[in-house]
Amino acid sequence: MKFVKNQKSDDQLDLVCRMCPMHLLEPGDKLRCMKKGEVLEVLTDYDQALEDIPNWCERCGQDFIGVEEDDDCYKLYIRKKN
Amino acid sequence: MIKAYLDHASATPLRKEVIRAMEPFYGQYFANPMTIYDLGTGVKEKVEEARAQVADLLGAAPERIVFTSSGAEANNMAVKGVALANRKKGNRVIVSAVEHHSVLNSARFLERLDYEVTFLPVDSNGQLDPERLAKTLDEDTVLVSVMHANNEIGTIQHIAAMAALCKDKGVFFHADCVASVGQIPIGVEELGVDLLSISAQPIQGPKGMGALYVRKNVRTMPLIHGGIQERGMRAGTENVPGIIGFGVAAELAAKEIDENRKKLESLRNDLIHGIRERVPKATLTGHPEQRLPGHVSYCFQAIEGEALIFLLSQNGIYANTGSACASKALKLSPVLGALGVAPDVAQGSLVFTLNRTNNRQEIEHVLDTLPGVVERLRMMSPLWKDEIETAE
Amino acid sequence: MYTQKVMDHFASPRNVGEMPDADGIGEVGNPACGDMMTVYIKVEDNRIVDLKYKTFGCVAAIAVSSIVSEMSKGLTLEEAKKMSKKAAAEELGGLPKEKMHCSNLGADALLKAIEDYEAKRDGRKSKDAGPEKEVKTAEDAPEAGSDRHLCAGCGKENPEGASFCMHCGHSLKS
Numbered sequence: 001m002k003f004v005k006n007q008k009s010d011d012q013l014d015l016v017c018r019m020c021p022m023h024l025l026e027p028g029d030k031l032r033c034m035k036k037g038e039v040l041e042v043l044t045d046y047d048q049a050l051e052d053i054p055n056w057c058e059r060c061g062q063d064f065i066g067v068e069e070d071d072d073c074y075k076l077y078i079r080k081k082n
Numbered sequence: 083m084i085k086a087y088l089d090h091a092s093a094t095p096l097r098k099e100v101i102r103a104m105e106p107f108y109g110q111y112f113a114n115p116m117t118i119y120d121l122g123t124g125v126k127e128k129v130e131e132a133r134a135q136v137a138d139l140l141g142a143a144p145e146r147i148v149f150t151s152s153g154a155e156a157n158n159m160a161v162k163g164v165a166l167a168n169r170k171k172g173n174r175v176i177v178s179a180v181e182h183h184s185v186l187n188s189a190r191f192l193e194r195l196d197y198e199v200t201f202l203p204v205d206s207n208g209q210l211d212p213e214r215l216a217k218t219l220d221e222d223t224v225l226v227s228v229m230h231a232n233n234e235i236g237t238i239q240h241i242a243a244m245a246a247l248c249k250d251k252g253v254f255f256h257a258d259c260v261a262s263v264g265q266i267p268i269g270v271e272e273l274g275v276d277l278l279s280i281s282a283q284p285i286q287g288p289k290g291m292g293a294l295y296v297r298k299n300v301r302t303m304p305l306i307h308g309g310i311q312e313r314g315m316r317a318g319t320e321n322v323p324g325i326i327g328f329g330v331a332a333e334l335a336a337k338e339i340d341e342n343r344k345k346l347e348s349l350r351n352d353l354i355h356g357i358r359e360r361v362p363k364a365t366l367t368g369h370p371e372q373r374l375p376g377h378v379s380y381c382f383q384a385i386e387g388e389a390l391i392f393l394l395s396q397n398g399i400y401a402n403t404g405s406a407c408a409s410k411a412l413k414l415s416p417v418l419g420a421l422g423v424a425p426d427v428a429q430g431s432l433v434f435t436l437n438r439t440n441n442r443q444e445i446e447h448v449l450d451t452l453p454g455v456v457e458r459l460r461m462m463s464p465l466w467k468d469e470i471e472t473a474e
Numbered sequence: 475m476y477t478q479k480v481m482d483h484f485a486s487p488r489n490v491g492e493m494p495d496a497d498g499i500g501e502v503g504n505p506a507c508g509d510m511m512t513v514y515i516k517v518e519d520n521r522i523v524d525l526k527y528k529t530f531g532c533v534a535a536i537a538v539s540s541i542v543s544e545m546s547k548g549l550t551l552e553e554a555k556k557m558s559k560k561a562a563a564e565e566l567g568g569l570p571k572e573k574m575h576c577s578n579l580g581a582d583a584l585l586k587a588i589e590d591y592e593a594k595r596d597g598r599k600s601k602d603a604g605p606e607k608e609v610k611t612a613e614d615a616p617e618a619g620s621d622r623h624l625c626a627g628c629g630k631e632n633p634e635g636a637s638f639c640m641h642c643g644h645s646l647k648s
Binding site for chain 3: 384385386387388389392393396411412414425426429461462463464465467
Binding site: 012025 | 304315
């Protein structure tokens with residue numbers, strides 16, 4: 001697991017309180033509207049996301065940058081590669 | 083036989099365009115919009131078109147709209163969903179004392195979960211003073227909910243001012259617009275709200291359909307968990323015909339809002355003045371000017387609302403009341419109580435809610451019939467004798 | 475919601491009116507609750523020969539007053555006193571359960587009118603024919619010319635225009 005701190009992002013997706021599998025569906029929709037190279041910050045309180053999102057990034061050819069733990073959620077960072 | 087149906091806040095007949103649009107989705111286009119084959123994706127497309135139609139009515143982006151089963155569910159989601167999702171921000175919720183039961187009871191439910199809820203009083207016209215709200219906001223406040231207009235007394239609140247106050251303090255603001263939709267503009271940017279509830283039935287759409295607008299980055303906890311419908315915000319196989327009908331009703335309401343408003347105001351004013359002239363000891367409740375274009379609410383001294391409603395319906399006139407006897411719980415309207423209307427006057431409450439289908443002849447029929455009906459009940463009432471004696 | 479008989483008595487209530495020379499008057503209920511009945515009776519040879527009433531209330535309340543007026547004419551006082559609280563509802567073919575209290579009200583109003591008549595007949599001071607709470611002592615009564623919105627029964631304030639106390643139902647007329 002890659003940990004990051006103060007990662008800059010171009011857009012944010014707040015999925016706190018949202019259940020599985022929204023943490024895998026929403027980022028895809030969001031990234032589609034972003035430019036290559038831009039970074040998406042995904043907020044989630046779903047523990048399984050720590051495993052799911054990096055795996056999803058690998059399968060979909062996106063760059064998983066890392067995660068930062070916040071007070072009430074995890075912040076996962078994805079860079080759009082394609 | 084209906085001679086004058088004036089209870090559109092309870093139910094409206096569906097527009098024929100709405101029925102026409104819905105029918106195929108009960109028949110040919112029955113597929114589940116979540117399925118991946120062409121039958122489903124075709125229906126999904128239509129669902130998203132309807133979402134865009136509803137979003138347009140609010141001046142919002144389609145992805146900000148969540149379809150629900152009703153305005154009440156939308157209110158539940160706004161109040162409970164936002165409060166629960168933002169517990170870390172604070173545990174205080176502020177609502178006005180005249181909110182719909184779905185907001186009041188959602189707030190009372192939060193009290194059981196150790197949230198602090200403040201029910202702000204209103205003035206005798208039913209309006210909440212933004213200054214009063216400003217003084218009540220504190221760092222623990224996470225949400226404020228004030229309805230755009232009240233279904234019982236017609237009063238319109240200063241939503242834009244209050245939403246701006248909340249924005250300054252980083253507090254989420256929700257407006258229940260179920261009573262105002264289709265009558266006055268409810269643009270989310272003009273009002274400046276974070277959440278907004280509407281329902282389809284007041285705009286001649288189908289019953290069983292509501293919607294909640296949620297501004298971007300307003301964290302909301304879903305109340306109905308399950309599959310991925312409504313982007314995980316509200317699970318459950320979509321009421322596709324209902325959504326389609328809602329979309330058409332919303333599009334028509336948006337197109338006709340100005341013309342609608344003018345017509346309603348004219349009929350409303352005729353009814354208000356006519357009643358004032360022809361029926362003694364009648365009190366108009368709610369704000370005399372800042373009220374919904376189609377709303378007329380009076381209290382008649384010394385008579386009781388349920389009896390009034392029944393006698394009117396026998397004359398083909400359909401209206402509503404906030405009297406205790408008319409409610410199964412035998413409790414007086416808390417809204418009239420919040421206005422400080424004395425119980426013996428509040429019992430004689432009569433509410434007319436007009437819409438675009440009403441006309442001058444219906445208003446005339448009401449004005450010809452109502453005075454006699456009120457007089458008849460007053461002649462039977464021991465309280466009316468007292469009124470006359472007091473006047474002497 | 476209501477039976478045909480209830481609707482008939484509501485649409486054409488029998489015996490509505492007052493009796494300036496009534497032998498007994500019974501008043502029950504209060505507007506805060508939504509139902510109020512004033513019953514007037516004329517008694518001859520221990521029988522109710524005439525009954526009139528005024529009612530503030532819902533469909534059920536009006537129908538109950540009407541049916542009670544029909545049922546009691548010709549009854550002896552003893553027979554009338556035995557009229558059960560449910561009698562009016564039964565005679566009307568039933569009432570929704572949340573309206574059964576209207577049936578009780580009808581029986582209570584008749585009973586109070588009879589009690590009032592008996593008290594007058596026996597030279598006793600009659601029980602208060604008005605709403606339940608009474609002025610307890612002279613000190614509780616408002617002074618003449620004082621604010622009519624302070625309740626004589628419980629002393630609490632009421633909004634302008636109220637005829638009955640919001641808290642205890644006492645009449646606000648001095």
